[in-house]
Amino acid sequence: MQLFFHPVDLRLNHTFTIAHDSRDVQPTLIVELRDGAYRGFGEATATRYYGITIEGMVAALEAIRDRIEAHTLADPEQFWADMHPYLEQNPFALCALDQAAWDVWAKRQGKPLYKIWNLDPTNSPLTDYTIGLDTPAQMVEKMQERPWPLYKIKLGRPEEDKDISLVQALRQHTDAVFRVDANCGWMATDAIVKSKLLRDLGVEFIEQPLPANDWEGAKQVYEQSALPIIADESCIVEADVDRCAGYFHGVNIKLTKCGGITPARRMIARARELGLQVMVGCMTESSVGISAIAQLLPLLDYADLDGAMLIANDPATGVTFDYGKVVYADENGTGTKLLLPE
Structure with missing residues (x-):
């Protein structure tokens, strides 16, 4: 497999305000796992409230790039278990990777995931x-x-x-x-x-x-x-x-x-x-x-x-x-x- 990153600034239609935050742009990281002709995608947004940044997510995933790309991904649940010890402190990065894994795995099966x-x-x-x-x-x-x-x-x-x-x-x-x-x-x-x-x-x-x-x-x-x-x-x-x-x-x-x-x-x-x-x-x-x-x-x-x-x-x-x-x-x-x- 190959790992790719696609950082994007999502522009909100309206200023979005909640009790502890207000924003016009939402930074997000799209993670791609490519397996031959199959491309799987996952995503996690940055958030000040939880101290999550795009740079932090990329760094966490880059640190284990070799492990990710060498994995056979025979079972997404096992893949998650294998990656969790290295990404436990950055669940947002783990989320994006996990979504991409399920996506590419299901595409291999030729069916929608649900x-x-x-x-x-x-x-x-x-x-x-x-x-x-x-x-x-x-x-x-x-x-x-x-x-x-x-x-x-x-x-x-x-x-x-x-x-x-x-x-x-x-x-x-x-x-x-x-x-x-x-x-x-x-x-x-x-x-x-x-x-x-x-x-x-x-x-x-x-x-x-x-x-x-x-x-x-x-x-x-x-x-x-x-x-x-x-x-x-x-x-x-x-x-x-x-x-x-x-x-x-x-x-x-x-x-x-x-x-x-x-x-x-x-x-x-x-x-x-x-x-x-x-x-x-x-x-x-x-x-x-x-x-x-x-x-x-x-x-x-x-x-x-x-x-x-x-x-x-x-x-x-x-x-x-x-x-x-x-x-x-x-x-x-x-x-x-x-x-x-x-």
């Missing part, structure tokens, strides 16, 4: 579309640009207690289901009170209302919230799934954070064993990363796969979207084709 896993996408969940923090008027404008049956609304600015009035303002313009993501921006007592008000405004669940390490508060909210509570920042790696049981009603698994498709599948299975609801989300990836994540759709209760819809210069093709429904590309592997020059 079909190799014998998954039926017939009843897969719809994906939401995220509306980043902004003024009410601008958030309404973003909704009107993209009529959708399901919106994720970013809330949680610690200096402002305007969350409820904001959702009330948005509700006047759509009957769509809302999901709320506070990105660690609330305290337990606030979350409990807001949960009752948000329930009456047609909100389906609340994602990560408290700081990730506030387990005492999480227990209180879990027991008293009027809405289901989904862990995000509190559920990073496989061991966190067990810890979230009894503190959250479900978990949002991010492939970049846990290290790829391989551990994500195990996390989904473990969450099911524990009776947790399962969501898989994105980190504003292009169609490369989104198409990889979408292979897991039939296993999920909820999906947040809008990354490619938020950018203006998608460097690839892959899954497409039809009013919330994720439509698989008629391609093998994860369905991704890179549009960048070789």
